[in-house]
Amino acid sequence: MxxxxxxxxxxxxxxxxxxxxxxxxxxxxxxxxxxxxxxxxxxxxxxxxxxxxxxxxxxxxxxxxxxxxxxxxxxxxxxxxxxxxxxxxxxxxxxxxxxxxxxxxxxxxxxxxxxxxxxxxxxLPKRWLYSALMSFKVFGWTEAQRISATELSVFFNTIKLYENERLHSTRAPDQPFQTLQSASQRLPYGLTRFSLLKGDLDKNLLADLWKSAEADPVLRRLACPLLIDVNRDTGGIFRRLRRMRKRRRRMASKSED
Structure with a gap:
């Protein structure tokens, strides 16, 4: 193209x-x-x-x-x-x-x-809780609330885009991708690749979001349970990454034997 x-x-x-x-x-x-x-x-x-x-x-x-x-x-x-x-x-x-x-x-x-x-x-059903979280961007009465709600809205909307794209594949939500990677593969936009073996991007992303949300006594009531659900979910990108990481470590361990 x-x-x-x-x-x-x-x-x-x-x-x-x-x-x-x-x-x-x-x-x-x-x-x-x-x-x-x-x-x-x-x-x-x-x-x-x-x-x-x-x-x-x-x-x-x-x-x-x-x-x-x-x-x-x-x-x-x-x-x-x-x-x-x-x-x-x-x-x-x-x-x-x-x-x-x-x-x-x-x-x-x-x-x-x-x-x-x-x-x-x-x-409230879950979808209305997400909607309420996004309304804190506009109706939040402190800067901390508005900033954290904006960060979380970008996070959940990005996941929504990514997981909707995955629906067009043949993979189930809890089915990880193969862990084989070609050295010639590159990420778009000049971004560096994420290391399954050593990378902490997934953990650090969630930790930063949690720290921001937890700091506000009102927003934390809504945001922190939603983030806990992300951590518990068995069919999302973070659980898939964990399974891929475990598989990659097993492969690396076998190659060293």
Whole structure:
């Protein structure tokens, strides 16, 4: 593919990527009426929202969700039969993805994770916990929270890209690659190769993320359990690397005998 050498993967370069991210698509437009929806929902306080249960028969609205009221109804349908707070928390997260989120959304997010984190950690599916983590990039009230959440978001999004690419192969999540490597193989972008026998890149990456997340008393409640799950997971890149490392060490040991 020498004819493509030097061409951008994403035409227009990074200026175009940033401009598209900030000005195009649905994420550029805030939800209509979000302040009023939040004020109405919180009229009796967040404790009252936590105590209210969503009916089981809530029907989702149509596909065009430009208004905060419609988005809240969609979320109520997703969390039907559970606490109204889960839908409201979802609306706050969705609002953080749009431009110019209002103070009401920011304050509600902070109240959730300052005072009701135990409930959220117990009740939310994993995907919503990841979404909440990413909302700390916008709604975090300390620089440490925002920096750590940004680091973790890049980490989990990179894993998402990598593991989605792996789905197009024939390998199962827990199936490591062969450990044979050719000396002629090179990494892209001029990066140096990672040594399975001696390298600590995987461990150091996780250690740095943990240290950053653990330092904040609020963010650690959410981020540290998610990182512990990464360490426990048997079907991710880190467990595959560990198996490959063990296999490589066995091969090296046999070659020395």
């Amino acid at each position: 020498t004819g493509e050498r030097g061409k951008f993967t994403y035409s227009g370069g990074f200026d175009h990527l940033v401009r598209a991210r900030e000005t195009q698509g649905k994420y550029a437009r805030p939800y209509e009426g979000v302040e009023g929806v939040l004020r109405a929902a919180l009229a009796e306080g967040l404790e009252a929202v936590l105590a209210r249960q969503i009916p089981q028969d809530v029907a989702p609205p149509g596909p065009h969700l430009m208004s905060a009221a419609a988005k809240l109804e969609e979320l109520r349908a997703e969390f039907a039969g559970q606490s109204e707070a889960l839908a409201l928390h979802g609306l706050v997260i969705a609002t953080s993805r749009r431009t110019d989120p209002p103070d009401e959304a920011r304050d509600t997010f902070r109240s959730f994770w300052t005072d009701h984190h135990a409930f959220l950690l117990r009740a």
